[in-house]
Amino acid sequence: MRRWVENDNVDMVAGLVASSVTIATTKVLEENNKLGLVNGSAASSITNEHCTPNHIHYAYDTYPLANGTAGAIVKEGGKTWYILTADYAFGHSMEKDVTAVVEKNGGEVIGSIRHPFPTPDFSSFILQAQASGADVIALANAGADTTNAITTAAEFGVTQAGQTIAGLVVFLTDVHALGTEVAQGLQLTTGWYWDMNDEARAWSDRFMEETGARPTMVHAGIYSSTIQYLNAIEKTGSDDSQIVRKQMMDTPINDMFATNGRIREDGRMVHDMYLAEVKTPEESSGEWDLYKIVRTIPADEAFRPLADSSCKLVSSK
Amino acid sequence: MSQNAGKEYEQLRISGLHAFYGESHVLHGIELIVNRGELVTLLGRNGAGRSTTLKAIMNMVGRRTGSIMINGEETMSCAPHNIARLGVGYCPEHRGIFASLSVQENLTLPPVVRSGGMSLEEIYSMFPNLYERRFSQGTKLSGGEQQMLALARILRTGANMLLLDEITEGLAPVIVEKLGEVLLALKKKGLTIILVEQNFHFAAPLADRHYVVEHGQIVEEVSASELHAKQSVLDGYLGV
Amino acid sequence: MSMIFGVPMAVLYGQLLIGVINGAFYALLSLGLAVIFGLLKIINFAHGAMYMLGAMGTVILFDTLGVNYWVALFLAPVLVGTVGVLIEYFLLRRIAGQDHIYSLLLTFGVALIMQGILTNIYGVSGLRYSMPDVFKGGVNLGFMFLPFYRAWVIVAALIVCFGTWFMIEKTKLGAYLRAGTEDSQLMQGFGINVPLLVSLTYGFGVMLAAFAGVLAAPIYSVTPVMGSHILIVVFAVVVIGGLGSIGGAIITGILMGVVEGLTKTFYPPASSAVIFLVMVVVLMVRPSGLFGKEA
Ligand SMILES: Nc1ncnc2c1ncn2[C@@H]1O[C@H](COP(=O)(O)OP(=O)(O)OP(=O)(O)O)[C@@H](O)[C@H]1O
Ligand SMILES: [Mg+2]
DSSP: OHOOOOOOOOOOEEOOSSSSHHHHHHHHHHHHHOOOOOOOOGGGGTTTTOOOEEOOOOOOSSSHHHHHHHHHHHHHHHOEEEEEESSSSHHHHHHHHHHHHEEEETTTEEEEEEEEEEEEEEHHHHHHHHTOOOOOEEEEOOOHHHHHHHHHHHHTTTTTTTEEESSSSSSHHHHHHOHHHHHTTOEEESSOTTSSHHHHHHHHHHHHHHHSSSOOHHHHHHHHHHEEEHHHHHHOOOOHHHHHHHHHHHHOOOOOOOBBBEOOTTTEEEEOOOEEEEEOOOTTTTOOOOOEEEEEHHHHHHHGGEEEOOOOTTOOO | OOOOSSTEEEEEEEEEEEEEEETTTEEEEEEEEEEETTTTEEEOOTTSHHHHHHHHHHTTTSEEEEEEEEEEOTTOOOOOOHHHHTTTTOOOOOOOOOOTHHHHHHHOOOOOSTTTTTOOOHHHHHHHHHTTTTTGGGGGGGGHHHHHHHHHHHHHTSSSSEEESSSTTTHHHHHHHHHHHHHHHHTTTEEEEEESOOOOHTTTOOOOOEEEEETTTTEEEEEOOOOTTTTTHHHHHOOO | OOOEETHHHHHHHHHHHHHHHHHHHHHHHHHHHHHHHHOOOOOTTTTTHHHHHHHHHHHHHHHHHHOEEEEEEHHHHHHHHHHHHHHHTTTTGGGGGGGGGHHHHHHHHHHHHHHHHHHHHHSSSBBOOOOOOOGGGGEEEEOOOOHHHHHHHHHHHHHHHHHHHHHHHHHHHHHHHHHHHHHHHHHHTOOHHHHHHHHHHHHHHHHHHHHHHHHHTTTBBBTTTTHHHHHHHHHHHHHHHHHOOHHHHHHHHHHHHHHHHHHHOOOOOGGHHHHHHHHHHHHHHHHHHHHSSSO
């Protein structure tokens, strides 16, 4: 990465997945005054304490995920919460965010359990969550841990018994792997869904033709952010990172990915987020027909307000 | 050795047999012949190569050259598990009783290789001790009982050539006597027996012929009738 | 409700049962390792990969040929067992009798190759295998909801474990195995085809692993790396039980499942380490393992 930027004169870096790698990379970008477009990473700290003038966090982050999902569920009456937390930094901070959101909305966290990462068998933890009698079992974990926990919960009849599962970091591919049979009724927050409007659908059809699968919000984010970047270069006739960034910040984003999108001074691209619910097998008309959008979370409400930001770039600081 | 004895049948013919354990060269051109129904001993001092000769017949040594014919069939390229199928029963030095098997399991372990073997009942009536203790662990038998077990289990297989290595080792005289009776009975049934023996007084009255092994070679052959005449030569070889 | 150290009894019973279920997997896997070690004197590092092949095979057989669960329960272990026999025949046999390090590296290499190939084709994110319809749902035991499938896992694993134990301790074939473990050369001298026995034993050992894999397919996430996680735990189980004891492998497997389950209740962060802790303690107090013969 350092070699690309320093020796090969690469001007822009896109993608960037693991949060810790992303944060390290953005430092290199800042030293060299290049530009990074972050899509895959989840940590909201990337545009908070770790913000730089040299990257833009585009598709989503943990803040709207916790806020959107947990907030919505408390409002629907899920008052008592039990949290299954992956026992490492990401899980801990997720647990903290969720607890804050739940309490702010008048709910209560009555228990939590920290499970090893990764955990191949969740039966023991699900059993404990079940015994807690909480209205909601929240999963402060990701990837295989989340899908394993959801599968096990379905097996042990958690939802039939009246408890709700809240997955906090759930991607389309996870739900696809789980299937509607197991994941039905699961509520989650997403920055984009392939079937949410005509423009998204058209683009997704092209993606499907190329890859054989439907895109996630990360795929769409990478595409959208790259187009925005190239447009900005075309407009300004420059490839200087700050000129390009300024141009991108001045351009509202409304495309196949984002509605009401704009890039804030901290590098956060805010846009409407969506609370989605996984369809039942009866509702689902195909392999990838997985979500129904329950609510649109307006851009200003979804992401961490600048007022709460600890980013050095925020002018009011 | 006389080849003119009418219908004599060569059950075993070994010629030019060399055997090696890794780098160490143990047998240096063994030559011997055993006819059907004969009881032949291999005598010699410790370390002479007698056990190794039996193991070589069983294809249980590292490497061999030369020729070993069993029933007129060359066996040098025969896989170890196919030797027994030619009707060979092997009773190893130190008995080779399996600790994790019961007496009865030990007894029935070797597959039957020919018809005409003894049945379990016959064996139990020959060795009543084994019957009484048939469910105990093989190695929980006394030394003598284990020796009987080691012998009995190859009698069941129907093997018609027995390779017996030091079967009297460490046994009380009464049991040795009993084993002698068993061997005579087997000989009467027409079995061929090759006996590696330290106890010359046990072997002498049973055997038709004796081979003396020294440094991996046959250095002397003595038939039962010559025993008296060659006694001093034998004593010299055996260091008695 | 009565409590133990702040944990309701009902939860405790549930955890015990869950422990037995997970222990059933450990038992099946360590049993196979013990069988293989007994005759071949090698520690089979490919065991986890064979477990994975059983699970992946079940999914792949279903996805490509529509093979259902019951057929897979039989077919996948047989196929994996065949792979095992081939591995023994073409690879392990060549290094028989050499230093342990060779067989260790070889089996480890085989595991990595299998993992690598399947990762290339299927990725590591996990395949989905739907629960067979007959197992949907469960029964409320009062202290917990027991999914039918988990109950089946216990039953199936116990049947196979007991069957294997019976086969080894009580039958003629088992006597060959036990005797071969002690002195395979003498066995050859008796006319027993030991090389064949060795191939079949290896095949059988990995079949047990594959069977565990099939059982795991509907409840654990099926990925090419699933075997490497569980293998390390199973090695610890085998060390605790003492290599070479068939009954010991089964009992220790179930016992360690329970120990792990209880740890998940009382102190979850230690649950992935507790088996290794037990291992260290056992090694200090009884180096040959709980059921191993004292050296
Ligand atoms: N497994 C082995 N590896 C290496 N050398 C061996 C092995 N077995 C025997 N030898 C050597 O081969 C030679 C012959 O041994 P063998 O066992 O045939 O002697 P023996 O005539 O049966 O004597 P004993 O009366 O002591 O049984 C000995 O020098 C011995 O050291
Ligand atoms: Mg000897």
